Amino acid sequence: MRYIITTFLSVFTFFGLVAQELSVNVTINTPKLQIADPATFESLKGSLEEFFQNTKWTDDYYEQEERIDVTINITITDEISIRDFKADLAIQATRPIYGSDQTSVLFTHQDKEFYFSYEQFQPIQYTPNSFNDNLTATLAFYAYIILGLDADSFSTFGGENHFITAQEIMNLVPPNVSRSAKGWLSVDGRRNRYWLIENLLTPRVQPLRQAWYDYHRLGIDQMHSDPAVARVLMIKALEQIAGVDKNYPNSMIIQVFANTKGVEVLQIFKPAPVEEKNKVADIMSTIDPSNAIRYRMLRS
Structure with a gap:
């Protein structure tokens, strides 16, 4: 047994004997809506929950008590159009401390350059080795960052393959998307997705x-x-x-x-x-x- 974890949203789908890796709680805040229908974001929350429920990120089997606890908080900061948004994406992932009822935080991060498009009832689906949209790519990127950090905490460099997958997700973002949806390029600043995965994979780190x-x-x-x-x-x-x-x-x-x-x-x-x-x-x-x-x- 790797560890014991308390879940917020039980996120699991069985494919034979394969169980899910992540237990995810999603909240969406819309403090300044002027254009979009609030129902759009209720639909988005449901779509995101289904996304995490239905995505198998690795080939590993995770016991229910081994799943990584993740909270995702999306705060809409700009309505670019009725279906295009900019948001703050706050993510925290935790894992239990062995032999206790306490937890240790694996990842706390706020991404203030989260651009995405979404229409009510739009399905969200991750397809390996392809780019679907910036919403899916960003969430999948961070899913693999979390999986990598978790694996690194249990074995030396155990998260390498997960970090490489996150880098591949970044590299699949088309140039026209990465130029408009900031966070994927080195020129977008020193605190973004590009530099996060660069840091994790460089020999210097x-x-x-x-x-x-x-x-x-x-x-x-x-x-x-x-x-x-x-x-x-x-x-x-x-x-x-x-x-x-x-x-x-x-x-x-x-x-x-x-x-x-x-x-x-x-x-x-x-x-x-x-x-x-x-x-x-x-x-x-x-x-x-x-x-x-x-x-x-x-x-x-």
């Missing part, structure tokens, strides 16, 4: 991916049995990540790590010895300088 495994399997998953040893190994993992930050400055993956793990690191090291707390405060303040004040509480 391999030490972070090794540290990701160490942090989870050797550290946080062992907190129930030997918290002192687990914390030492987690500090070593954080030092590796700081090394990546030094060798690959301003990389997106460091920001993603800080956004995902900053609060968790604080919670884990609050009861730690002073020397450990000071060391962690130094590391986290270096890799997450915009939140340096947050880590000061470890020094008190």
Whole structure:
């Protein structure tokens, strides 16, 4: 058994003995609608739920308790037309901590360049090795990012194939789409889908991916049995990540790590010895300088 997970929306379809990988909860916010019919977004929510229910992302078999818990929050920020929209896409994925009833966040990310087209009752379907539309491509891209991060947390570089699939999804986006629907190109900024997958696959970030495994399997998953040893190994993992930050400055993956793990690191090291707390405060303040004040509480 890999781990136990609590589900929000039970997302599973059986193909023989194959069970689904993701348990997904979708919410859609429409604070400033002026053109589109609100019923369109009720339909979109249903279509997205069916999309995740009916898509088998891998060839692996997942027990029900092994599924990855994902929340997706879509906030419509611009109505380009009655069927074309820009939105903020907020995603969080979690996995349980072994031997406890607590969870560890795998991925926390906000994509503010989520452009998509949708008409009421439009089906959404992912087809491997082809591009259907930007809505499907973006959601499939992040599904494989999450699958990759989850796999990396259980085995060293275990998520490689999932990350490669995410990169292939990006490469299949037609030029006319990627030019208008931002987020797929390197020129669109330094914090987008292009740079996320570039960071995850570049050799410069391999030490972070090794540290990701160490942090989870050797550290946080062992907190129930030997918290002192687990914390030492987690500090070593954080030092590796700081090394990546030094060798690959301003990389997106460091920001993603800080956004995902900053609060968790604080919670884990609050009861730690002073020397450990000071060391962690130094590391986290270096890799997450915009939140340096947050880590000061470890020094008190």
